[in-house]
Amino acid sequence: MSSHRGREPRLLRLALGLGLSVLGIGACSNEDGLTVTPEAQVSCAGEEPSEEMKKAGPTMLPGRVCGACHRAGGQALNSPWQVSGTVYRSKTSACNATETRPPMIVEILYGQNDPKGAYRYGEVQPNGRMRPNSVGNFYSSNKFVAPLVARVCESSGADCSGATNVQTMTMKVGLDPNSNTFVRVDCNLCHYSGGQAGGRIYLN
Secondary structure, eight states, rough: OOOOTTTTHHHHHHHHHHHHTTTTTTTSSSOOOOOOHHHHHHGGGOOEEEEOSSSSSSSTTTTTTGGGTTSSSSSSSSSSOEEEEEEEEEETOOOOOOOOOOOOOEEEEESSSOTSSSSOOOEEEEEEEEEEOOTTTTEOOOOOSSSSEEEEEEOOOSSSTTOOOOOOOOOSSSTTTTTBOOOOOEHHSSSSSTOOOOOOOOOO
């Protein structure tokens, strides 16, 4: 009579390996299981993140394309951001720049008037305020009304009212022209020197 016991550990190891590969962890080289993909790195060409920047958390990978991982099917699929980005002190700041940032607020605004009069262009959307952290990162899992525009201001208060140092975007984003529905807004995908926006999101 043959026994299957000798095969059980090997089958278990195989099952675990397959499970980790599906989760995107199998080939990872650091303790957080993070692989910095080319898609995430496109906004920071030539700048390798430090090991500290690779640690999972609010200050990870400033300037990189957050949605490369924070999306359905991505490495961080349990934290899918709908809006995310990084604020710097200069339009030409390096991704890895060490900068002292003032208190800032990012506000997500309606990009058009509601035909039914429920909201107007330029008003802040519900849950539409985020305070960038020490490396300038901001993100939200809320799905906003598209199209949207955003602004960033220097403020230690609750909002941008009365702020004098303000940057407001002019392009409307977040609307899929084919389905007319909201799509994820990865600010860092456009806001870098070679991107569509031609530079970082910044407050100087």
